[in-house]
Amino acid sequence: MSVATPAERARNPWLTATAWRNLFRDRPIIPLTGLLLVLVLVIQAVQPGIVGLPWAGVILRASVPLAILAGCQVLTMLTGGIDLSVGAVASMAGFVTATFVNSPGGWVLGVAVALSAAALAGLVTGVGVGVFRVHPLIMTLGMSFVVLGLANVWQLQTVQTGAGVPDPLRWIGSGQSLGIVPNSLLVFVPLAVLILLGLRRTGYGRLLFAIGDNPVAARLSGARAWQVLIVLYVVSAVLAAIAGLIVSGLSNTASVSLVDSSVLPSVAAAVIGGTSIMGGRGGFGGAIVGALILTVLTALLTVVGLPEPSRQILFGAIIVAVAAAYTRVTAES
Amino acid sequence: MSAVTAPAEAVRAGRGGILLSWGRRNAWTLGLLAFLVVMLAFTKMIQPRYGPIPVQGLATSVLPLALAAVAQAVVVIGGGIDLSIGSMMALTSVVAATAMEGQSAEFGVAVVLGVLLLGLVLGAVNGTLVVVTRVPDIVVTLAMAFVWAGFALLVRPAPGGLAVQWLKDLVVGPIGNEWIPRAAVALIVIVGVTWIPLVRSRLGLSIYAIGSNRLAAFRSGVPVGRTRFFDYVLTGLFSALAGLSLTASTGIGTPVPGPYTLMSVAAVVLGGVSLAGGRGGVFGPIVAVVVLQLVRTDMTFLNVNTNLAVVAQGVILIGVVMVGSLIQMRRARS
Numbered sequence: 111m112s113v114a115t116p117a118e119r120a121r122n123p124w125l126t127a128t129a130w131r132n133l134f135r136d137r138p139i140i141p142l143t144g145l146l147l148v149l150v151l152v153i154q155a156v157q158p159g160i161v162g163l164p165w166a167g168v169i170l171r172a173s174v175p176l177a178i179l180a181g182c183q184v185l186t187m188l189t190g191g192i193d194l195s196v197g198a199v200a201s202m203a204g205f206v207t208a209t210f211v212n213s214p215g216g217w218v219l220g221v222a223v224a225l226s227a228a229a230l231a232g233l234v235t236g237v238g239v240g241v242f243r244v245h246p247l248i249m250t251l252g253m254s255f256v257v258l259g260l261a262n263v264w265q266l267q268t269v270q271t272g273a274g275v276p277d278p279l280r281w282i283g284s285g286q287s288l289g290i291v292p293n294s295l296l297v298f299v300p301l302a303v304l305i306l307l308g309l310r311r312t313g314y315g316r317l318l319f320a321i322g323d324n325p326v327a328a329r330l331s332g333a334r335a336w337q338v339l340i341v342l343y344v345v346s347a348v349l350a351a352i353a354g355l356i357v358s359g360l361s362n363t364a365s366v367s368l369v370d371s372s373v374l375p376s377v378a379a380a381v382i383g384g385t386s387i388m389g390g391r392g393g394f395g396g397a398i399v400g401a402l403i404l405t406v407l408t409a410l411l412t413v414v415g416l417p418e419p420s421r422q423i424l425f426g427a428i429i430v431a432v433a434a435a436y437t438r439v440t441a442e443s
Numbered sequence: 444m445s446a447v448t449a450p451a452e453a454v455r456a457g458r459g460g461i462l463l464s465w466g467r468r469n470a471w472t473l474g475l476l477a478f479l480v481v482m483l484a485f486t487k488m489i490q491p492r493y494g495p496i497p498v499q500g501l502a503t504s505v506l507p508l509a510l511a512a513v514a515q516a517v518v519v520i521g522g523g524i525d526l527s528i529g530s531m532m533a534l535t536s537v538v539a540a541t542a543m544e545g546q547s548a549e550f551g552v553a554v555v556l557g558v559l560l561l562g563l564v565l566g567a568v569n570g571t572l573v574v575v576t577r578v579p580d581i582v583v584t585l586a587m588a589f590v591w592a593g594f595a596l597l598v599r600p601a602p603g604g605l606a607v608q609w610l611k612d613l614v615v616g617p618i619g620n621e622w623i624p625r626a627a628v629a630l631i632v633i634v635g636v637t638w639i640p641l642v643r644s645r646l647g648l649s650i651y652a653i654g655s656n657r658l659a660a661f662r663s664g665v666p667v668g669r670t671r672f673f674d675y676v677l678t679g680l681f682s683a684l685a686g687l688s689l690t691a692s693t694g695i696g697t698p699v700p701g702p703y704t705l706m707s708v709a710a711v712v713l714g715g716v717s718l719a720g721g722r723g724g725v726f727g728p729i730v731a732v733v734v735l736q737l738v739r740t741d742m743t744f745l746n747v748n749t750n751l752a753v754v755a756q757g758v759i760l761i762g763v764v765m766v767g768s769l770i771q772m773r774r775a776r777s
Contacts, residue, residue, distance in 0.1 A: 192581075194705075242765040243772070245718050247524075247581075249764075251705055255757025262750035374585055387579045419600075422593030429586035434576035 134439045138384035142399040146406060153410045160413065163290050169405055171284070171292035175200075175360065177401035178298065178353035179369075179376035180383065181305055182346040184397045187380055188309075189322040189339065190389030191239060191246030193346045196376060198254035199228050200354025200369035202261040207355060208275050208364030209268040217276030225351050231257050232347025233340065240339030261366040275358050283359020294356050301352070305394045318342065322389025378429045379404050384436060391440075471715030472727040479730055482737045490744045495621040497740075502624035503614050505736050507532065507689040508706055509630055512714065512728035513638065514681030515707035518580075521674040522654035522720030523573065526584040528682045529704035530591035531565050533697065535686030537595050540604025540696025551607030559683050565591060566679015570672035588704065595698040604696040614691045626692070630729070633684060638725050641677070650674050655721025709760045710735065735759070 134141050154161040179196050186193040203224040210220025231253055238249040275283075285293040309315035317338045320328040329335060357372070358364045377387075383400035385392025407428065411421040466473060487493050511528050518525045535558050542554045569587055573580045614626040641647040649670040652660035661667045685703070690696050713731035716723030735756055742752040 238761055238765060243768045244761065244764045245712075247708070248712050248718065249761060251708060252757040252761035252764075255760070256754050259750045259753030259755075259757065262753065263748055266748065266750070374588070377582075377585060381582050387582055417597075419593040419596035422589045422596070424593075426586040426589030426593070429589070430572055430576065430578065430583055433578040433582050433586070434572075437577045 131439045134436075138396050138436070139393075139399055142383065142396060142403065146399055146403050149403065149406045149410060153406065153413055156410070157413050167286050167290040167292055169402070169409060171286065171294060171360065173398075173401045173405040174292065174294040174298045175353040175357045175369075176372060176375060176379055176405065177398045178301065178349055178356070179372055180379035180397040180401050181301070181394055182349050182353075183376050183380035184383070184385045184392055184394050185305070185309075185318065185342060185349075186246060186346055187322075187385050187387050188318045188389060188392055189342060190325070191250075191339075191342075192377065192387065193235075193250045193343070193350070194247065194373060195231065195235060195250040195254040195257060196346070196350035196353070197367075197370040197373035198257040198261070199231055199347050199350040200357060200372070201366050202231075202257050203228050203351035203354035204275075204279075204358030204368055205261055205364045205366050206264065207279065208358065209264070211274050211276050217278060220276065221355065224355065225348060228347045228351035229344050232344035235347065236340030236343035239343060240336035258366060265366055275362050275364055279355055279359035280362060281359070283356045284362065294360070297352065297356065301349070302394065302398065309394060314338070314341070319390055322391075324390070375404055376401075378425075381436075382429065382432045386440075469724075469726075472724070472730060475714065475727055475730045475734065479734050479737070482734060482741070486737060486741055486744065489741065493744075495617065498622065499615075499617055499624040499626070501733070501736060501740065502626035502630075503692045505733055506614055506626040506630055506692060507685050508703060508710065508736070509729045509732045510633070510681055510685035510688055511703040511707040512710035512732050513634065513725045514678045514685060515711045516714065516716050516723065516725045516728045517638075517650070517681060518674050518678040519711050519716050519718060520654050520720060520723060521650040521671060522657060523580040523671065523674060524584065524708070524718070525569065525675065525678050525682075526581060526704050526708075527565075527569060527588040527591055528678065528685070528707055529700035529702070530588040530595065531562065531679060531682035532686040532689055532703055533700040534565065534591045534595040534598070535562055535683040536689045537599045537604065537696035537698045539687055539690045540606055540694075541599050542604075543607045543610070543690075544603075544605040546607065548607050548609050551610060554607075555610065555687060558687055559680060562679045562681075562683020562686070563676055564679070565682070566676040567672070569679065570675030573675060574668045574672050588700070592698075592700050595700070599696060599698050602695055602697040602699075604690075606690045606694050610687070610691045611694055614688060626688075629688070634725060634729070637681075642724070646670065646673055651721055653720075706732075706735070709756070713760060713763050 150161055179200065182193045182196045206224040206227060207217060207220035210223060211217055213219060215222075235249050235253045238244040238253075239246050282293050282297060287293060309318070317328070317333050320331075320333055321335050321338060325335060353372075354369050357369050361368065379400035380392070380397045381387065381400070382403060383392065383394075383396030383398070385397060404425075407425070408421070411424060416424070511532060514528050515525060538561060539554055539558045542557070543551050546554070569584060572578070572583045572587070576583065612625070613629055616625055617623055618625045618628055642651075649660070649665045650673075652663070652665050653667050653670050653674075657667055660670075689701075707728075710728045710731045711723075712718060713735070714723065714725075714727030714729070716728060738755055738759065739749070739752045742755065743749060
């Protein structure tokens with residue numbers, strides 16, 4: 111009988127279940143990419159010929175805003191928080207920009223106002239979470255009410271002046287260079303690089319992990335959690351606003367509830383991407399793949415011809431299944 | 444079981460201090476109640492015609508959210524959270540309205556019982572998933588919110604159906620005196636026959652125990668997994684009651700989840716239930732729901748933009764929680 115000795119197993123780590131488990135835990139992006147490829151293969155099998163460069167472009171274009179919103183969730187979840195105000199803030203940003211199209215300042219002023227408003231909302235959220243220690247769930251929830259209400263008031267103020275999504279936003283959001291590459295990548299790639307490097311290489315990124323992993327230890331080693339959190343929620347709100355601008359360009363509409371339906375998928379993308387809602391573990395790379403998976407999945411369910419309700423059901427079931435798989439491999443070790 | 448702790452406190456406070464200690468334990472709810480009274484007086488002041496009919500309307504419109512808040516409170520006290528309450532309400536509401544359409548009153552009774560059973564099943568699925576997969580409950584219930592909303596749309600793609608008359612009569616209009624809305628009586632009866640026996644039972648105590656310290660509860664022999672499971676089952680039951688009351692007050696079933704999930708979280712926090720678990724009851728959240736609704740009513744009376752009412756609700760939510768945590772920090776420092 112030739113049973114693999116421990117030494118042999120060490121030489122060929124692919125043989126053991128533990129090795130797979132470790133891979134899944136330490137580099138979730140690899141199995142996730144595998145899952146993404148499987149989904150692409152399935153969609154190709156269901157409707158041969160659909161998968162191609164133009165299709166990939168459309169999928170990428172649809173994934174960009176979701177990936178950015180998932181970024182907000184990753185950053186906040188790393189500290190043990192969550193940002194439920196991304197939907198309201200993102201919608202507000204798109205809407206406010208649209209109302210400035212006919213103003214003297216034009217869309218540039220609109221974008222500036224939108225981003226400042228988002229930053230202000232993020233600042234208030236950050237002060238609530240960081241200084242007053244309000245639970246992030248409650249704080250961002252309350253902030254989403256406030257932002258939505260104020261956006262509605264703004265809507266009533268400006269309803270006469272007319273509104274439209276400015277052309278540059280449409281170009282960024284829905285345009286594709288060479289008919290394939292989405293222009294939104296021009297915004298997304300620098301942002302993604304910034305977030306990825308920021309989390310890996312900067313002290314601030316490490317502080318996020320530290321606060322989420324062990325707040326007491328972080329405090330004792332001199333981290334000022336409240337400053338980190340204030341900056342974090344400002345960053346998250348600005349990211350959400352950028353995503354909102356892209357969404358309004360993509361859908362060529364501006365409404366105060368445009369992005370609301372993306373809040374739960376953004377949390378789902380972050381969770382699928384391996385970020386723990388308990389804090390201290392995760393990364394943006396996984397969330398990008400998570401957003402791609404969700405988009406491809408939606409496309410697949412549409413191709414299969416499932417009606418919207420069944421799609422929702424399957425969507426939810428898959429989120430639970432993936433999250434359960436994660437918890438299994440990360441808990442036992 | 445709670446009788447074990449109550450006398451101990453009573454002894455410490457002296458015989459006459461029972462009322463005082465009760466008051467201290469329920470300070471938050473009492474404060475909220477006082478605030479509600481002030482709000483009602485204020486409402487009467489700005490709108491002298493505010494009488495029995497608006498009070499009945501207030502009670503009817505508040506009932507679904509109040510029951511949703513009870514559902515959320517039950518699970519939050521146990522240290523969990525359920526983001527699928529709104530979806531469960533939508534599902535139970537459409538099932539009830541669809542099954543009752545064109546049926547006799549007797550059949551309506553069977554439907555109500557069936558829908559309550561459905562609520563138990565929905566809660567059991569949520570609970571099983573939370574306990575077995577060990578995924579954080581916020582993620583599981585978030586995903587299940589999609590699932591239940593999807594089922595609701597499968598049952599009925601558009602709002603419709605019809606509630607039987609007696610169900611509508613249960614929550615609309617006054618009973619006896621014109622100042623006593625039926626919806627309020629319904630709420631008191633429901634909470635009276637479910638919550639009060641529950642907190643006095645072993646299960647109720649176990650729910651508080653796992654909410655306040657799961658490890659300690661486990662080491663004192665509380666079956667943590669089973670208790671969490673039953674906690675979610677109870678939430679499912681209350682969600683079904685909320686869904687039924689939604690059908691009763693609107694007369695139809697709506698497959699799209701309303702703002703109930705997030706509002707229930709807000710009401711629970713305002714009502715003095717700690718999101719960390721183990722503290723609070725269901726009366727605080729119910730009062731909080733009424734307060735939130737009255738704020739809206741008052742702003743309409745004052746001719747304030749209704750959108751600002753949404754802002755006000757958000758600000759109240761944040762403000763109250765901030766003050767609460769400030770008080771806690773002050774206490775921890777001293």
